[in-house]
Amino acid sequence: MQNCYSLFSRKLLAIALPLSFLMLAVEGFAQDVKVAGRTDTVGSAIDTLAKFSDKRKISDLNISKAIQTPFSNVVQLLQGNVTGLDYRRSTGEPGVPSSTLIRGTSTWFINGKSSYYAQPTYVIDGIPMIVEHPFAFDIKPYDYERIGPNTDISSIIDLNDVASIRVLKNYGESAKYGPLAANGVIEITTKRPYANQGKVLFNTYFGLSQKGSASTVNGAFENDFRMQFYNKYASPALKANYPIYLSDASQPAYFGAANWDELYYSNNYITGNSFSISGGKQRANFSFGVGQQKEAGTADKTGLDRYNVFLKINILPIKDLEIYTNLSGALLNRKRNQSLLSRFTEEEYLPDLTTPLPPNKDQLNVFYGNSEKLSDVNKNAYLQGQLIAKYNVSDKIQIRSLSAMVVGDNTREYFVPASINEGNSFISYYTGFNRRVYMDNSISYANTLSGAHRISVALGQTLRYDKYKYDYTKAYRGPSDFIKVIKTNGYQNNTFDPTMVSTYKDYINQNMTSFYGSIGYNYQEKYGIDVMLRTDGSSTLYQNGTSWFFSPSANAYWNLTKEDFLQSSKLINNLKLYTGYGRIGRTFLDNNNGYGPGYTVDIGWSGSQNIPSYAGIPTLSLPFSKGYTGFGVTTPYTEQLNLGFELSMLNNRINANIELYSKADKNLAIQIPVPSEYGFNNRLLNGMNVRNQGIELSLTALLVHTKDFQWSPGVTIQTNRNKLIALPGNATSIISNNRKITIGKPIDNYWLLxxxxxxxxxxxxxxxxxxxxxxxxxxxxxxxxxxxxxxxxxxxxxxxxxKILKGHISPILSGGFSNNFSYKNFSLNVLFSYALGRDIINSEMANRFDFANREGVDKLSGIKEITFWSKTGDYTKYPLYNPWSSVNPYQADQTLFLENGSYAKLRSATLSYDLSNAAWFKKRKISGIRVYATGNNLFTITNYSGTDPELVNYMGYDTGYGMPIPRTYTIGLNLTL
Amino acid sequence: MKTKLLFIITGLLLLCGAGCKKALDVNTTSLVTDDQMWKVKNDARSAVFATYGLLRAALSNENAFFAYGELRGGDFKVSSRQDISAVTKQDLNADYGSMAEWKDWRRFYAVIAQANLCIEKLPLVTQNDFRYRQEDLKLDLANVRFIRALSYFYLARIWGKVPLINSAAEGDFAEKPQASEADVLAFAASEATAAAIDLPWRYNGLWPEQQGMYYGQTDIQLQSIIATKAAAYALAAHVAAWQGDYATAEKNCRLVVDNNSNGGYNTAATSNLTSPNGVFSGQGYSVIFSINFAAKNQEASIKGHVEDWTLSEPFIPKKTADIYVPKDSITKIFNEPNDARFSLAADGSTVGDYFTNFSNAAPMFSKIRNLSVSQIPVFKSYQSAIVIFRFEEILLLRAEAAIFLNFRSDALANLNKVRTARNLSEFSSTDNKVVLEAIFKERRRELLGEGWRWYDLIRFKRVKEFSKLTDADIANGATRWPVSKVVLGNNSKLVQNNFWH
Incomplete structure (x- = not known):
């Protein structure tokens, strides 16, 4: 519903402003004007702060070391290096979405959609990445995985092209991104082209992902295990119903050699290559690059291939005008795991589960042989194009315009042949499209008065248009395993019976308009203060117009080193005190909250939630199963106060940074239970407040510094304390999905007997x-x-x-411990990361002991993966209860299965040798060449009895579905010409 | 300098003009707001059929209809499912996810809330759309009142004391206390009788209550699927029987039976009873009211049908069914010779389709087997309907009411209508108690697996014989179901059933 005026102004803005720059550019070229230097001298207030933050090691990452470790995901790189991050992953399989919490979270994790509300925003060169929207969960009865390729979008980032990664945790720094910054921002800046130099960068590595050892068992083990219970508790009727596959000890399928791991686990090669070239003159320069990375998991033939390409052009057509364009694209191709749970939740159909997959390789080959006809293609394409123009109107005023478009195209084509699916084939086709148009224009003024007072003022506006859409078709009972096309036009030549085909489509548009202004002042760079005021209007809360939210933020610093009493200090080289405050609104992810009560299609039942009609007639009812939303929903917001100081001593040999923060999420909207007699389960109400407080410390010291040898260890420590302060209405606690949150307690507790x-x-x-x-x-x-x-x-x-509230999903104390050694041209970097004070519920063991309720039942709990035939955990820890008792003795939510999940892991150890100083290379004008060898995830120190303490799902359960994080060994080369 | 100036001005202008408010006016695609609803006739249709849809959801969620009506009666034994087994053992406090769903009455109240909403808002459509006439409004209101009455009848039979909510909530979620079972039943009875007045016998446009086409659907399309006069009378009869008012029950049954030509009702042939396209397809001349799941409308489903629990090989690829009727129960229930539903011949062969593979340890209950696709390979999607009222059942109810009113010949006549349809000899006796016993037995045979047994046991006061509950238990409320802890937690004015506390 945009009228001519807005369409006009949008187009005008998108075209005219950069066009006017370009016009000037053309004019400039024609005049052959001498070009001044890079126009960074007049910075906006935001840029000043950015420059200041660059020195703060608590948030930055040394990229040159980082690219020697073959992580595909940016956050895996930051783990242990940067404070404030809690990275939760459920599996070591590459490309699976994970959860990153920056400075704790205010989201209560109770279902598969929850993690989408807690993720930080990834910003690449000032453009926020567009990620998958959770609205696709609405059409599926199970929230185990999102439909579509479900690949972690942040894996598209080619680290070889990255100049710096900063985690913006303080709202004073990230306020420029508005509500996108509510969960923190991971700001990635790629390398700008080099002028007057002509550089070629080539990085390559090759390595091996090593499979772990699996202790496999066969039916004899399971038989012995179950017989303990049958002998003690089973009635003759139960004994008569003993599972058939476990009763005949002579058949080789279940009692033969348990060698299924030879088919399932394998060592795999990983490779990465990237090449980039940049050159040009001061007035026009470019860089172009391509990259490729292949990451492989060690189980179930999983892997992730990534291809990147980018082209950047920087031109200074006339004096004072700089235009920068960046076009980059990435393609992700993921080979997913083929677990039965994944397949059955996608199909929404359970075959007979009474006979599980056999542990013997020869019998399995029959099954996997037919699996050759299975096809599961998962592709993500991501394209980003931006244009930034900066014009210095005078030496004090600069105008900056940024326009960008980001497009994500995600498809999954999935076909399960009838031969492994009880005679009925299944096909599903998903195509999703995400598009973001982002425009930011600002004008800034900076001036230094009397050589000591520096004032900067900026004014700007941002426009953001997001569109998410998907089409999803699924069909059952195709005519043959070779026909993988759905054709149902009319009733002739159909490949599928029309009643077996369901098609869904949905789209969401979300737009945002923001206006901001900032004022900065510093006195001789000794004292400084920056204040930004912004107001954001979002389309998601449409109540009598838009819902505008006002966000103020401020930053102040005191550089004590410039004070007289410290100027001449030999001991202290740098001491800065800084503090900041910010308030940022949170936009809702869906569009339904601003309209008051409405009607929708909601007449399904468990197992069939999408049936929209009765007797073929379409229906509209109140959204009983989704929850009631009344009028008057307002914007939730977060306020954060932080205080920190930076200290360098002894000739910069000791660097420390301590930061304290207190973050309060207020007015959060949450589903509150209401009396069931009105047909609703819950209603959405604002009013939940969560507080996160913590301390972050990072310390590095150059302990040994001789001519040839240097040793600098470093440690990062972070704590986070989370507390629920208030709930909507008069509620003091809420229970949902077997979890409870109570005022005064953290929101990530378990609720256990x-x-x-x-x-x-x-x-x-x-x-x-x-x-x-x-x-x-x-x-x-x-x-x-x-x-x-x-x-x-x-x-x-x-x-x-x-039941009591006990244990934490998030660690109480976590961080990293690094050691960097260098001897002449060798250097060795070792990084440990640790997490203490976290707990895990070992639901994998709970499920094994709960076999009575799971054996062959027609539910998801009856699924037995091939990994069922492995011995994990410690069977002696658990007493022998009567598994058939109606009190459900082996339920997962009890302290019996709660274990301490603290761990320390050797994340990476890199040994590299710098050959640049060798005469042979110097002669050939090779400016930099390094070879290195890296080992990742080498060992883990933990008391946890399961496979890996790090792999838990969003609710803290170790379900056993996490593939192990492999040990990888790589050797590589970094070359700069 | 001039271009610079021009350019600055352009920039500033654009800075201001770009933040257009219209860009933020984005409509939702997944919600129909209140101001867009109740405008056209189709809105009324959507709302009324949503009430039917919600009733379907309430009865099929985790096979609730079967769980409430059949499991506690003890006719079925469980082979593997622990949760179903707990219900058959009256162990309703057992901790299972499905048990929590069965004890949760929210879905029934969703039907009632939608019905209340329709009653309040449908008149708006007559004001906004001339095509929706007063007659259409009357008919739709009658439909919706019937569904609401049926829901309250289920609530009363299953839980007993439940809150009575008769108006749309409008966002005010006040806690209401439970009303007594008698009050709820009285409400259901009055609503059923009131609805009956405005419902037609059939939707063929020939009855004063329904002229023309009902929402463009023909008589055949709507047969047995939506509320009719007979359905309303049947409901009124059952409410009265539950209340113990057999006079009203008999009167209402008589209205259905004696007017059966109006609705086109008759007893079904036995082959029709067990055929996939017969009675349990939900539409037919013996079905008065059923809940529909037709595959041709893509409303068939994998979950929510009794076949999910009762079928096994050769019909679906499953070794043993979850529940079955044990052999000795079968022979005790079907103890009369020549029963077309199931009987054991002298040479050991079986007649009738109620059970298949009788020789197995666990014979399969195959009375209801209505798969969505009939060709192999088998696809476990079912389109069997939930039959709420059918003609034979009303005949038996009439016989039962008659015997309580001492009309023995009437009772025998109606009982024998069903018996002869099933190839049994006619029954006769001069002892009322013996006749009642025969009716009781006949109900068990005819309605096995249709969700009547437990209610019959309560109504005939025979719970003690067929379950482990004692008189004291029954007096304390054991025959009703406990309220789930989620529901109790949401409303502080609710009190848990005495026995289950």
Whole structure:
């Protein structure tokens, strides 16, 4: 609904401003004017602060060292190096989306969509990346994975082209991105072209991903394990129903050699190559590059291939005008895991699960042979184009205009042949398109008065147009395993029966307009203050117009080193105190919250949620299962206050940075339970407040500094304390999906029953002296073989009121420990990262012991992957309860399965040798050449009994679905000409 | 300098003009707002059929209809599923996800809320769209009131004491206390009778209550799927029977049976009963009201049908069904010879399609098997309907009411209508108690697996014989279901059932 005026002004802005620059450029070329130097002298207030922040090691990353470690994901690189990050990954498989929390989170993780609300924004050269939108979860009954290729978009970044990565945690620095900065910003700046030099950069590496050892077991092991329970507790009826595949010890499929790991795990090669060339003169220069990276997982033939290309052109057509264009593209091709859970949740169909995959290689070959016809193509294409023009109107005033378009195109083509799917083939086709148009224009003024006072003022506006859309088609029962095309026009020549085909499409448009102004002042670079005021209007809350949100932010610093008492200090080289405050609004991800109550299609039931019609007639009802949203929903926001200081001592041999922060998320909207008698489960209300507070410390010291040998260790420590301050309405706690949050407690606690052992006989079960009844679990009396759970409130009933909040998903203390050694031309960098004070629920073991409720049932819990036939964890930790008891003795949410997940990992060790000084290379004008060898993820120190303490899902469960993070060994070469 | 100036001005102008508010006016694509709804006749159609759709969801979620009506009655035994097994053992406090869903009444209240919404808002459509006449409004209101009455009837039979909510909420979620079961039943009865007045016998346009075409659908398309006069009378009869008011029950049954030519109802042949295209396709001359899941409308589903639990090989690739009727129960239930539904011949062969593979340890209950696709390979999507009322059941209810009113010949006549349709000999006795027992037994045979058994046990006061509950338990409320803890937690005015506390 945009009228002519806005369309006109949009087009005008997009075209006219840069066009006017270009006109000047053409004019300039014609005049052959002498070109002045780079126009960075007149910086805006924001840029001043940026320059200042560059020196703060707490947020920056040394890229030249970083590209020697073959990580494909930016955050994996930052782990342990940069404070403030909590990186949660559920698997070592490359390309799977992960969760990055910057300075804690205010999101309550209770379903698959939750993590989308907590992610930081990745900004590449000032353009925020556009990522997948969670609205595709609405059409699927299971939220295990998002439909589509579901590949981590941040994997497209080619680290070889990156000049610096900064994590913007303080709102004073990131306020320029508006509401996109609410969860923090990871700001990536790529290399600008080099003028007058002509540089060629070539980086290559080659390596091996080493598979871990899997201790495999076959039916004999499982038989022995289950017999303990059958002998102790099973009735004859249950014994008669013993699973058939475990009863015949002579058949080779289940009792033969358990060598399935030879097919499933493998060592794989990884490679990476990148080439870039830049050149030109001062007045016009360019850089062009291509890159490729192949990352491979060690299980189930998973992998991720990435291809990049970029072209950057920088021209100074006339004096004072600089135009920079950057066009870059990336293609991701992911080979996904073919787990049964992934397949069945995509198909929304469960075949008969009573006979699991056999652990024997020969029997499996029959299955995998047919799997050759399975096709799963996952592609992401990402294109970004931007134009930045800067014009110095005078030596004090600069105008800057940025226009960019970012496009993501994601497809998945998935076909499951009938031969491995109980005779019914399945096909699904997903195509998604995300597009962002981003424009930012600003004018700034900077002046130095009396040589001491520097004032800078800037004014600007931003426009952002986002469009997300997808088309998803799925069909069952194709005619043959060789026909993978859905054709259902009319009733002739169809390849699929039309009643077996479902098509979904959806799109969301979200736009934002912002205006901002900033004022900065510093006195001799001793004291400085910057204030930015901005207002953002978002289209997502449309109530009688738009919902504008006002965000102020400020930064101040005091450079004590410039003070008289420290000027001449020999001990202290640099001491800066800084503080900042910012308030940023949070935009909703969906568009439905600003309209008050409405009607939608919501007549489904579990297992069939998308049936939209009754007797073929379309329906519209209140959104009963989704929740009620009334009028008056307002913008949630976050306020942060931070204080820090930077210290360098002893000739810059010791560098320390300490920062304290307090972040308060206010007015968050959350689904609050309402009485069920109105048909709704919940309603959306504003009013949740969460506070995150913490300290971040980073310290590096150059301990040994001789002519040939240097040793500089460093440590980063960060803490985060999370607390729920308020809930909407009068609620003091909310329960959802077996999790509870209570005011005064963190939002990442587990909610558990406390185990105290086992009742070996009925007599041991306590009796309520008042009523004479035995201790019961939700009304079911406990008997021999049931767990001893603590009756916290002493009411002789074990129920939700006896569950306690315990444990944390996020670590209490985490960080990294690095050591850098250099001897002549050799250098060795070793990085450990550690996380302490976090807990994991080992639901993989809980599920193994809960076999009675899972064996062959027609639900997702009945799925047995091929990895079922491996021995993980510590079986002796758990008592032998009666698995058939109705009290559900092996439920995952009890302290029995809560384990400490603290760990320290050797993330990377790189040994490199710099050959640049060798005469042979110097003669050939090779300015830099280094060879290196790196090992990643070499070992883990942990007490956790499962496979890897780092691999948990968003709710803190170790489900066993995480593929192990492989050890990789690579050798590589960095060449600069 | 001139160009510089020109350029600065352009820049500044654009700076101001670009932030156009219209760019922020983006409509939602997944919600129809309140001001856009209730404008045209199709809005009324969407809202009314949404009420049917929500009723379907409430009854098919985790096979709720079957779980409430059949499992506790003890006719079915469970082979593997622990949660279903807990229900058959009256162990309703057991901790299972599906158990929590069965104890949660939210879905029934969603039907009621949507019905309340329709009652309040449908008159708006008559004001906004001339094509939606007063007659259309009357008919739609009757439909919606019938569904609401049916929902309250289920709530009362399953939970007993439930809150009575008769008006749309409008965002005010006040906690309401439970009303007594009697009040709820009285409301259901009055609503059913009121709805019956405005509902036609059939939707063929020949009845004063419904002229022309109902939303463009023909009589055949709508047969048995939506509310009719007979359905409303059937509901009124059942409410009355539950209340113990057999006079009203008999009257309402008589209205259905004696007017069966109006609705075109008759007893179905036994082959039709067990055929995939027969009674349980949901549409037919013996079905008074059913919930529809036709595959041709893409409303068939994998979950929510009884076949999911009862079928196994050769019909679907599953070794053993989740639930089955054990052999000795079958022979006890079907103890009369020549029963066309199922009978055991002298030589050991079986007749009838109620059960298949009788020789197996767990015979398969194959009475209801309505797969969406009939060709191999088997695709486990089912389109069987949930039959709420059918003609044979009303005949048996009439017989039951008659016997309580001492009209023995009437009772025997109606009982024998069903018996002869199933190839059984006619029954006769001079003892009312014996006749009642025969009716009770006949209900068990005819309606096996259709969600009646547990309610029959309660109504006939025979719960003690067929379950482990004692008189004391029953007096304490054991025959009703407990309320789920989520529902209790959401409304502080609710009180858990005494027995399940």
């Amino acid at each position: 406390q185990n105290e052992g086992i009742y070996n006989s009925d007599a041991e079960v306590p009796v309520n002296p008042g009523t004479g009844k035995k201790l019961s679990y939700n009304g079911i009396p406990l008997t021999a073989g049931d767990p001893k759970w603590k009756d916290t409130n002493q009411d002789f009933v074990i129920d939700d009121q006896d």
